[in-house]
Amino acid sequence: MVLSDEEKHVRAIKRGRLGGLAKAARNDAREGTQAARSAFLARFELEVDPDGVLELEERLRRAVAARKLYMARLLLKQRRFRAVKKAAVAAELAESVA
Numbered sequence: 001m002v003l004s005d006e007e008k009h010v011r012a013i014k015r016g017r018l019g020g021l022a023k024a025a026r027n028d029a030r031e032g033t034q035a036a037r038s039a040f041l042a043r044f045e046l047e048v049d050p051d052g053v054l055e056l057e058e059r060l061r062r063a064v065a066a067r068k069l070y071m072a073r074l075l076l077k078q079r080r081f082r083a084v085k086k087a088a089v090a091a092e093l094a095e096s097v098a
Contacts, residue, residue, distance in 0.1 A: 041067065 003011070023032070030037075041063055048054075048062035 044070070 041060075044063040044066040045059055048066050049059045052059075054062070
């Protein structure tokens with residue numbers, strides 16, 4: 001049986017999902033992502049205290065706040081993008097009907 005590229009893509013996605021679920025069933029997900037999460041937070045620690053003069057507790061508090069700000073801005077960008085995309089699709093649909 002010959003599969004189209006689309007069918008191959010769908011099968012690859014399903015295999016990846018199954019692999020991810022199997023890994024999650026065997027391991028604690030937080031352990032597997034700890035290094036990435038630490039590196040991500042370190043980015044914000046460096047942003048809020050580039051000279052390393054703040055006490056650890058204060059630096060972490062500010063880094064967490066900076067991370068929340070980053071995520072809020074990302075969400076705002078996503079919402080704006082979706083609104084623009086939705087308007088474009090509606091305009092295209094209206095144009096095709098007229």
